[in-house]
Amino acid sequence: MRQLRTLNDLTLPELQTLLTKADKDAKSSYWKKTEQPIVANMFYEPSTRTKCSFEMAEKQLGIDIISFDVSHSSVQKGESLYDTAKTMEALGCQALIIRHPEKKYFQQLDGLTIPVINAGDGAGDHPTQSLLDLLTIKQEFQRFESLHVVICGDIRHSRVxxxxxxxxxxxxxxxxxxxxxxxxxxxxxxxxxxxMDEAVEQADVLMLLRIQNERHDGQGGYTKETYHKQYGLTVAREKQMKKHSIIMHPAPINRDVEIADELVECARSRIFKQMKNGVHVRKAVLAHVLNLKGEKRYDDVI
Incomplete structure (x- = not known):
């Protein structure tokens, strides 16, 4: 695996390998620290969980980080994404982690010789978020086959x-x-x-999404109260879910909009577990891309 732009870059065996290694890391630190590669984190859009979990993953792997601040860079002078990325490559970075508002931005970067990990491209793809979601589901059910997953919310504008x-x-x-x-x-x-009433009754996994107001050109169309009543996971709706069903959300969470405040940390919520899994998944992706090695004591189970 040389790149991770979308999950279509992976074969299903590669995908399962990443999930297995991330799960092993979740149980006990899997990756050995190596000589220090250098990676640039280039976030052209705001981020909390993705940016910070990549940084945590990098620190745990012993990777040196170049933190790229768009607001204080030559992007403000009109420098293109390609030229900025080539600069990072020329300076000695061995991989780039990029979040960008333009869908499929990575198609502009074919001239690079170092890997690009997509940390989100507009309303296009978010492969590492999907991997951590898959890991959370796999840990819960030990399978994907025949599970009913219902994704709820602003579908059109959501890369997740x-x-x-x-x-x-x-x-x-x-x-x-x-x-x-x-x-x-x-x-x-x-x-x-x-x-939404059908969704809560049928779902094994109820995956909630926030309203992507920043992609609506200022035309959200719903008050918080109206949206919550019509399309949110209310306390009453949660009571109609199957006993084994779980709640997921990629965050940031708008409490009392897509989900009632008291349900964010309820027994069936896996929202903060998803965040923890984000570090394990991103360590696995970085290790694969940079060809880092895992602990030999786990090799027989990978």
Whole structure:
């Protein structure tokens, strides 16, 4: 695996290997510290969990970090993404982690000789978020086949919905969607849409999304109260979920909008477990891309 731009860069065996290694790291630190590679973290959009968990993963792997601040860079003078990335390469970085508002921004970077890890491209893909979501589901159910995953919310504008929907279907899960009809993907099949009341009754995994207001050109159309009542996971709706069902959310969370405040840390919520898994998954991705080695005591189970 040379790049990680979308999960389509991975074969299913490579995907399963990443999840297995990340799970081993979750149970006991798997990766050996090596000589110090240098990686540049280039975030053109705000980020808390993705940026910080990449930094935590890098520190735990012994990787030196070049922190790139867009607001104090030559981007403000008109420098292109390609020229900025080539600069990082020329300075000695061995990989780039990039979040950018432009969908498929990585197509501009084919002239690089170092790997690019996609930390989110507009409303396109978010492969490491999807990997941590998959790891969380795998830890819970030990399978993907025949699980019913319902993704709820602002589907059209969500890179998480796009990436997760595709890969979960490849892995054998049934994927349905819920939320405002005007925010559904236009390619959605009619039998994939559920009302929120149907979603909570049918889902094994209820994956909630925030409203992507920054991609709506200022036209959200719902008050917080209205959205929560019509499309949110209310306390009453949570009571209708299956006993074994879990709640997921990529965060940031808008409490009392897509999910009731008291449900964020309820017994069936895996939201903060997802965040913890983000470090393990990003360590696995970085180690794969940089060809780092794991502890030999785990080799027989990989």
């Amino acid at each position: 919905a796009h990436t997760n929907g595709q890969i979960l279907e490849k892995l054998g899960a049934k994927v349905s969607y819920s939320g405002p009809l005007e925010w559904m993907d236009p390619d959605l099949k009619e039998d994939q849409y559920l009302t």
